[in-house]
Amino acid sequence: MGSVNNASLCVGKTPWWKEAVFYQVYPASFKDSNNDGWGDIPGLIAKIDYLHDLGVDCVWLSPMFESPQKDMGYDISDYQAVYSRYGTLSDVDNLIAACHVRGMKLILDLVVNHTSDQHPWFQESRSSKTNPKRDWYMWKPARYDANGNRIPPTNWRSYFAGPTWTWDELTQEYYLHLYDNSQPDLNWENEECRKAIYNEAMRFWLDRGVDGFRIDTVNKYSKRTDFPDAPVTMPGETDQPAAEMWCNGPRIHEFIREMNEQVLAPYNAVSVGELSNTPLPSQVLPYVSAAAKELDMVFEFSTIRLGTGGPFHGKYLYREFPLSELKAYVATWQQWLEGTDGWHTVFCENHDNGRAVSRFGDDSTVESWEASAKTIALWQATLTGTIFLYQGQEIGMVNMPKEWRIEQEYKDVESLNFYREAKAFGDAERIRKTEEGLRILARDHSRIPMQWDASPNAGFTSAGVTPWMRVHDGFKDLNVEKQEGDDESILGFYKKILKLRKEYSGLFVHGAFRPSLQEDETLFVYVKDDQGSEESGVQADKRRKALVVMNFSGQPAILREHNLNVAATLGCKQGEERLLVTTLKKKDTPRMEAGVLEPWESRMYLNF
Structure with missing residues (x-):
């Protein structure tokens, strides 16, 4: 098969975003600068050097636009205004400047599948059936059952539970909303609506210096109009x-090509789309093929959705999954681009999921938490594609304590809707399983305040202020300040591994992924092959290779018992393999055995 490295398919050098480290900031929870309990843009600016030192090249700022905050800013009421608790337009300008002066970039969330029901466009649309903006949203008349009862136009279920249709008394029709009923869907079939989106939601920000967009729900703009x-x-x-x-x-694809042609390409703006419910590589490639001229890359969710019961009725009915299932998804999405002109992303956390170390690692003890968080860091940093980190991932932030009551501490509209639905169903076992699932998977876990130090409120806001979400009980032991001066902390390990990712970009960003021991339920093993060397004329047998060996268990792993020989796997003589990275601390390396991995220990070897 051909090389994964697609640089040769680009005009000129490799695009900056392929080798960049992206970092998502959830503004409400990052840093509060004015002691109102909400994070804000000046708070982010105050911490920009922290991100720069970490190795971040581009900040992705989650929605900070004017909004009623029914869905934490994913319900926008004004695309050109900033929600007052986050700051002002001038603050955004200052953030753009702060990023650019450090050689960093900034992308914003583009939420244009729907708006808030408080957006002036929707207010006009619902004002009458003859309003010029009526067709900017999706309206349908009622149906009636055999008994004459009014029912919605279709039987579609929304992502946040309940029907996708809400009845409007004024105009006597239903409007469509894939999410909450406060988030009516825009009608992309209407050309004037699309033009307004391009002007007000995109060009406005690109003209201010923003470098691109993470595009929310990018594959949901075109509905079945029958x-x-x-x-x-x-x-x-x-x-x-x-x-x-x-x-x-x-x-x-017509809509996204138009968006690219009219807006993204003229501004050379980077684009990363949220591509849900698209589980086949053959479905994904048309979005990211360079020849198609649509998107630069997308988030595909098969891996990060592991453990969920699906996106609809049973989403929070948690299911255990074996390591082999995780490895199978990783292999699929690491290898699918070979021989193509597409590109992909690497991520295991975002604002819509539980914390990675609490889902894929082990946060039950301090030792397993630290070891598994480093293993997750090594796993992510050695995968092919553009890496995205989520705030707090770099210090191993964990899920909310299991003792916290859902009714009191959980804020997310989706979490609460699913919980209410389970309780309304009336089955005690379903309620118990939903509670269990929420304590592992809920979006709330990623949204508690960033833990900066051991002072009151974890340094997120001042003492005596009530933050919008409760600070984690364990913040005094898990915070940035405690790890920042320690090269062997999780934060120190992230800094080290992100530097190595860039130093060996041919291996880790662009290299071919070759899985091994796929059925093994303890070891996660793969080889990265620097196929990018083909372009410099290096012979195949002289290419650099890396072997990544990770113990995804709480027990020691003896490599020979898993039929793993490091030198043979790398294709070099015994003793010629070079240990480049271990997750062990220096004090533990004297007892390190070549053929034994400690619980949750991981290593990376080079062939020369």
Whole structure:
């Protein structure tokens, strides 16, 4: 198969975003500068040197636009204004400047599948059936059952539980919303609506110096406009899963090509799309093929969704999964680009999921938490594609304590809707399983305040201030300040491994992924092959290779018992392999045995 390195398919040098480290900031929870309990943009600016020192090249700022905050800013009421608790337009300008002066870039969240129901566009649209903006949203008349009862236009279920349709008394029609009923979907079929999106939500910010966008729900703009009912896959439920009615719809590639041609390409703006419910590589490639001229890269969610019960009815009914299942997904999405002109992303955390160390690692003891967080760092930093980190990941932030009551501490609209639905269902076992699932998977876990130091409120805000979400009980032991001066901390390890990722970019950013021991439920093993060396004429047998060996268990792993020979796997003579990285601390290395990995220990070897 051909090389994964797509640089030769680009005009000139490799695009900056392929080898960049992106870092997502959730503004409400990052740093509060004015003691109102909410993080803000001046707080982010105050910490920009921290991100620069970490090795971040581009900050992705989650929605900070004017919003009623029903869905934490993903319900926008004004694309050109900043939510007052986050700051002002001048603050955004200052953030852009702070990034650029350090050689960093800034991208914003582009949320244009829907708006808030408080957006002036929707206020006009719902004002009358003859309003010029009526067709900017998706309105349909009611249906009636055999008994004459009014029912929604389709039986589609929303992502946040309940129907996708809400009745509007004023104009006597339903409007469509894939998410909360306060988030009506825009009608991308309407050309004037698309033009307004490009002008108000995109060019406005690009003209101010923003470098691109993370594009929310990017494959949901084109719906089935014949509006058929979804097949009944959940008997006994009124509303049925219907992602096939709006994901990857009939005009979606036309719409995204237009967005790229009219806005993204002229500004040379980087684009990364959120691509849900698209599980096949053959479905993803058309979005990211360089020849297609649509998006630079996308987030595909098969790996990060492990443990969930699906996106609809059973999402928070947690299921255990074996390591082999995780490895199979990683292998699929690491190898699918070979021989293509596409590109991909590397991530295991974001604002919509539980913390990685609490899901893929082990946070049950201090030792296992620290070791598994470093193993996750090594795993992510050695995968092919553009890496995205989420705030707090670099210090190993964990899920909210299991003792916290969902009714009191959980704030997310999705979490609470699913919990209310489980309670309304009335089955004690379903309630118990939903609670268990929320304590592992809920979006709330990633949204508690960033833990900066051991002072009151973890340094997120001042003592005596009540933060918008409760600070984690363990912040005095888990915070930036405690790790910052320690090269052997999780933070120190992230700094080290991100530097190595750039130093060996041919191996880790662009290299071919070759999995090994895929059925093994203890070891996660793969070889990275620097196929990028082909372009410099290096012979195949002289290319650099790296072997990544990770113990994803709480027990020691003896390599020979897993039929793993490091030198043979790297294709070099015994003793010629070079240990480049271990997650062990220096005090533990004297007892390190070549053929034994400690619990959650990981290593990376080079062939020369």
